[in-house]
Amino acid sequence: MDGESTLSLVLFSGTDDKLTAAAVLAVGAAAMGRPVNVFLQYWALDAFRRDRITRYHGSAPEAGPAGDALLRGSLEGPKHWSETLRQAKDVGDVRIHACALSTELFGISQADLDPLVDDIEGVAAFMGDAADGPITFI
Amino acid sequence: MDGESTLSLVLFSGTDDKLTAAAVLAVGAAAMGRPVNVFLQYWALDAFRRDRITRYHGSAPEAGPAGDALLRGSLEGPKHWSETLRQAKDVGDVRIHACALSTELFGISQADLDPLVDDIEGVAAFMGDAADGPITFI
Amino acid sequence: MDGESTLSLVLFSGTDDKLTAAAVLAVGAAAMGRPVNVFLQYWALDAFRRDRITRYHGSAPEAGPAGDALLRGSLEGPKHWSETLRQAKDVGDVRIHACALSTELFGISQADLDPLVDDIEGVAAFMGDAADGPITFI
DSSP states (O other), rough: OOSOOOEEEEEEOSSSHHHHHHHHHHHHHTTTTOOOEEOHHHHHHTBBBBTTTTTOOOOOOGGHHHHHHHHHTTSSSSGHHHHHHHHHHHHHHHEEEEEHHHHHTTTGGGBBBBBBEEEEOOHHHHHHHTTTOEEEEE | OOOSSOEEEEEOEEEEEEEHHHHHHHHHHHHTOOOEEEEEOOHHHHHTTTTTTTSSOOOOOGGGHHHHHHHHHTTTGGSHHHHHHHHHHHOOOOOEEEEHHHHHHHHGGGBBBBTTOOOOEEHHHHHHHTTTEEEEOO | TTTTTTTEEOOEEEEEHHHHHHHHHHHHHHTTOOOOOOOOOOHHHHHHBBBTTTTTOOOOOGHHHHHHHHHHHSSGGGGGGHEEEHHHHSOEEEEEEEEHHHHHHHHHOHHHHHHHHTTEEEEHHHHHHHTTTTTOOO
């Protein structure tokens, strides 16, 4: 595995701290010329809905009220994770897929999702692209 | 790393949404002929107890009451993650190990665990099988 | 990827159960001669502050009061995850980096962190060291 092996990120959690951490890893890998393959499941998929992607989605329970307030302040404007992901797509080969099973569970179609999401795909297609590198679950 | 490198999954969380996500990744990898090496720690190990594996184990905090109800409904019958894992074991090379340290912490033996669990092993044995592929913590 | 590819661990969560799981994976990999590259973000970084690293940081929500009490009892003395990480650094090539963005968010400098932390670095440096192995997010 060299520096160009694909980084596959399974985004499961829907809180803004984890989504920010994921976006930072994606942009870091993309800047190094590494392909990034993102798969959105469950609460992360829900957070990518077009009408609420920049709404506040909360933080991990251990943040507490002070940590939560700190996180919330850090998400303003250009620092929002959705903007970081847009940058990552501009600089590199970053594809974002919605998990087909999760779209069925929530009853959502691609029209409901932010344009950051390229398509809806099944786990077999995701695993095919994940054959040659790390699979990181966030 | 080619398509046949082992996918190692460390299951830590005991909620049914993460266990379902894990089972979907395991069956997707197994269907592609990829060995799957599962290590059960903490709350995930607790969820594999023989007498409560199909009991409802809750969801991530960000699910909220509506998301929780949706998840709960999705787990009925053949769609339960334990059935998906059984399928994964039928179609491919999927081994499920209980972490020795976690079994000691909970005071449980293999007889307490669902037959899906092949054995109890230490972290050195797990790491030995994880030498040639991704290690995904869920 | 052979047994000596670097294991990169992104520590995000600040609860003691996940930090213990991470330390066990780190020491297991280090004992096999595998380099370990740790990146501390968000609530995990906060848990590495010099003045509170051994304080109790809680457990996953699904632990419940009984699980939480069990975990708390397991952290006494030499079994604390910070001691396990110290062992891992003694036996192998384990480097622990604080994420620059997270140190800015919390307003902390290296002097505020436990000596286990080697330095503060950006995501590009972390990704450079993570080029040849798994990236595990905990």
